Amino acid sequence: MSTVLSKIEHHVAYLSLNRPEKFNSFNREMALALQQELDKCMRDDDVRAVYLTGEGKAFCAGQDLAEAVDPNGPELRSIVHGHYNPIIERIRTIEKPVIAAVNGVAAGAGANIALACDIVVAKESASFIQAFSKIGLIPDSGGTFFLPRLIGFQKASALMMTGDKVSAEEAERLGMIYKFFADDAFEEESRKLVQNIAQMPTRALGYTKLALNQTFKNSLTQQLQTEEDYQHASGQTEDFGEGIAAFLEKRKAVFTGK
Structure with a gap:
C-alpha cells in the first residue's frame, strides 16, 4: 500500500501520510512519495488546494529513527537534504x-x-512537539525559520530547547496555528475550510503566497514593489474579471482558478 494516499475531489487534492502503525513517521519511501504527490498537485490545473493530513491517530511523528540509525540507511545530512528540504520547498x-x-x-x-x-x-486533542532536543538534534524542516516568525523568538527558542508539548488550544492562542476544532467536528470543519479555499481565485491566492514568501527578506520598498507586480498579474486573470462582474451585478462570484 502507498505510504501517501491521494485523491482529488472538487478541486482539492487530499493527501494523507499512511504509516499509521509508525504514527506516520517518515522513511525515505514516504518522503519521496510526498514530494511526488506535491509535484502532481503543482502540475494539475484541476487541483486548486491541497489538504495534508495523516492516517490513524497521528499526523506525523517525524523521522523514523530506525532508518536514521540503520548503518545501511541514509545519513542525517542525506535525510535532511534529500527528504525534508525538498518537501518544504515544494x-x-x-x-x-x-x-x-x-x-x-x-x-x-x-x-x-x-x-x-x-x-x-x-483537532482539539492534537499536539505539537519540537522533539529534536530530546535526542540530541536541532530542529530541521524549516522549524528554525517558521516557528520564530509565527510565535516570536523567545517562545520558539524555549519550545525548541525544552521539547515541551503544545496543545492545539495553546497553539491557536500563540498564533502557531489558525484554528483548532473539537475532535468530533474536525473532519467536517477542516474539509469545509479547504473546499471553500478551493473555490477562491486560485491564481490570486498563489500570488499572495509568493508575496508572503518574499516579505521575510524584503525591505518595505521592495515589498511594495512585489505587491505592485503581483497585483498587476492578478489583474490579468479571468477570476479578476469575474470578481468585478459579480460585484457590479450583486451576485456571488464563480471563480475558475484561471
Whole structure:
C-alpha cells in the first residue's frame, strides 16, 4: 500500500501520510512519495488546494529513527537534504494553498512540515512537539525559520530547547496555528475550510503566497514593489474579471482558478 494516499475531489487534492502503525513517521519511501504527490498537485490545473493530513491517530511523528540509525540507511545530512528540504520547498513554492489538517500528534519534522503550510488547523486533542532536543538534534524542516516568525523568538527558542508539548488550544492562542476544532467536528470543519479555499481565485491566492514568501527578506520598498507586480498579474486573470462582474451585478462570484 502507498505510504501517501491521494485523491482529488472538487478541486482539492487530499493527501494523507499512511504509516499509521509508525504514527506516520517518515522513511525515505514516504518522503519521496510526498514530494511526488506535491509535484502532481503543482502540475494539475484541476487541483486548486491541497489538504495534508495523516492516517490513524497521528499526523506525523517525524523521522523514523530506525532508518536514521540503520548503518545501511541514509545519513542525517542525506535525510535532511534529500527528504525534508525538498518537501518544504515544494510546500512554499506551489502556487496553490496548502492546508495542514493536524489530526493528532505532530512531532519533530512532522510539526515543522505542518507549520510550513499556508493554513494549519488541528483537532482539539492534537499536539505539537519540537522533539529534536530530546535526542540530541536541532530542529530541521524549516522549524528554525517558521516557528520564530509565527510565535516570536523567545517562545520558539524555549519550545525548541525544552521539547515541551503544545496543545492545539495553546497553539491557536500563540498564533502557531489558525484554528483548532473539537475532535468530533474536525473532519467536517477542516474539509469545509479547504473546499471553500478551493473555490477562491486560485491564481490570486498563489500570488499572495509568493508575496508572503518574499516579505521575510524584503525591505518595505521592495515589498511594495512585489505587491505592485503581483497585483498587476492578478489583474490579468479571468477570476479578476469575474470578481468585478459579480460585484457590479450583486451576485456571488464563480471563480475558475484561471
